[in-house]
Amino acid sequence: MGWGRTAMRFRCVFILVVFVVAYLFPFLPFPSARNAHSADAPQLKLFQALMCEEIFSNAPRNPTIVFSVEQKKAVCFTSFSEVPQITIIYHHWYHRDVPSAKIRLTLKPPSWSTYSSIQLRETDIGPWRVEITDETGNILYVLRFSVTE
Numbered sequence: 001m002g003w004g005r006t007a008m009r010f011r012c013v014f015i016l017v018v019f020v021v022a023y024l025f026p027f028l029p030f031p032s033a034r035n036a037h038s039a040d041a042p043q044l045k046l047f048q049a050l051m052c053e054e055i056f057s058n059a060p061r062n063p064t065i066v067f068s069v070e071q072k073k074a075v076c077f078t079s080f081s082e083v084p085q086i087t088i089i090y091h092h093w094y095h096r097d098v099p100s101a102k103i104r105l106t107l108k109p110p111s112w113s114t115y116s117s118i119q120l121r122e123t124d125i126g127p128w129r130v131e132i133t134d135e136t137g138n139i140l141y142v143l144r145f146s147v148t149e
Contacts, residue, residue, distance in 0.1 A: 042084035065145045076130045079113040091116040092131040
């Protein structure tokens, strides 16, 4: 007799779960269901991206696309004119299409500039690129440069 009541409770719970999933679930406000690209939603805007020899007073100095190993350093500078909320971006450094470094950077509203750099060695001669991506991996911009002797 106890099994009959348990089975009845199970059926009631099952029917309630099916109702919630079938009728209420599609209307629940999940973040992924919101249109993040609507016209009135603020978007992250990349204003400037460039390679340079150094950063001086928070600004890029000596922009270039060719670095000598003797310079010992290459810098990737990015500036965002609109940052709607604290946001994570990445600078993915590639040497000859092989990943070399992945640098996580934090942006803060309302606008933000940031940079990453690598130390240059003799083995770094050749073509390079830096992919600037958002946290989900969407490529915002690609910078290409070369390292020479």
